[in-house]
Amino acid sequence: MTWLVTGGAGYIGSHVARAFLAAGIDVVVIDDLSSGVAAFVPEGALLEQGSLVDAAFVDRVFAEHPVTGVVHLAGYKYAGVSVQRPMHTYTQNVTATVNLLNAMHANEVPSIVFSSSAAVYGNTPAEFVTESTATAPESPYGETKLIGEWMIADQARATGLRHTSLRYFNVVGSASPEVSDTSPHNLFPLVFRALESGATPKIFGDQYPTPDGTCVRDYVHVADVAAAHVEAAKKLDAGVALERAYNLGSGSGVSVREIMTEMAEVTGIPFTPEVLPARPGDPARIVASGELAARDVGWMPAHTLHDMIASGWAAARHTAAAAVPAATAADR
Incomplete structure (x- = not known):
């Protein structure tokens, strides 16, 4: 059994690849390394460097490897920047998914787990987001994630593709000091890089x-x-019918200011954050119930906020010492 992990050289993707290998499942990674890091790909996984936008490349990977399932994480994920680069975002996230689904169908690959996002909900008024909460994305990024879910569901109706989509919220921390979040926009790496350089961490909107x-x-x-x-x-793989989408949420929310306070305590570096204007496309509140995922896929958040910050800080310092470059907003 071999699963293909697209975006498997990225922060989340490399953790997913590691988890598959730990479960005894072979892994092939597709990543163009525009924001991923080759060193993040775990030992034992095979890296195929290239873009999902290149249909011929995707077809070759499927022809050369006995892929039995796909986890699709690759894409352009910067919600705020996607407002300025909508067509780029659609190409990376929609065109690429079309190519992937076509290759899966041509090679009779029966299963896909899709990396979706809480961004599909937009600025929902719901106190707790559930899978039945109305979707109303506020950025091209969120729109492309919802379109990805639609395309996969349509393909499933047409071909019998087994599938589910996991809607991520703010993914943080690290399971290995060698792998850190290098995003230029995510809160944790922004704060960590500021603290490492002696700069003042920033809050975007208060x-x-x-x-x-x-x-x-x-x-x-x-x-x-x-x-x-x-x-x-x-x-x-076992033929169990899963829901079309699951939230991976903890059911509790933390504000950016609360995160800053905990950051200072965990790192031992006192600071007062600088407040800047809000970024376009950022909803005010996103908190989700993970009850459905707990019922069907054993979703059990096991780490505290302290764990998340401490492990993320350790990985950030390791990354800085190893001179691993941060991703940039212009990637891809």
Whole structure:
């Protein structure tokens, strides 16, 4: 049994690849390394460097490897930047998924676990987001994730493809010091890089309709997210019918300002964050119930906020010492 992990050289993707290998499942990784890092691909996984936008490349990978299932994480994931680069985002996230689904069908690959996003919900008024909460994405990034879900569901109706989509919230922390989040936009790496350089961490917006004016998010540890992928893949391999989508949420929210306070305590570096204007496309509050995922794929968030920050900080310092480059907004 071999599963293809697209985007497997990225922060989340490499954790997913590691989790599959730990479960005794062979892994092939597709990544163009525009934001991924080759060193993040775990030993034992085979890296095929190239873009899903290149249909001929995708076809070759499937022809050369006995792929039995796919975890699809590759894509352009910067919600705020996607507002300025909508066509680029659609090409990377929609065209690429079309190529992937075509190759899967041509090679009779029966199962896919899709990396979706909480961004499909937009700025929902719901106190807790469930899978039945109305989808109303507020950025091209969120729109492309929802379109990806639609395409996979349509393909399933047409061909019998087994599938599910996992809607991620804020994925943080690290299960290995060698793998860190190198995003130029995610909160944790932004704060870590600022602290490492002696700069002041920044809060983007403090006028949101939340208790302290800063965005509220549902933070989950990357190791817990990776484990959910493995369980979903096992279910699909066994022919178990899963729901079309699952939230991977903890059911509790933490504000950006609260994160900053905990960051100072964990790192031992006191600071007062600088407040900047809000970024376009950022919803005020996203907190999700993970009850459905707990029922069907054993979703069990096992890490505390302290765990998330401490493990993320350790990985960030390791990355800085190893001179691993951060991704840039212009990637791909």
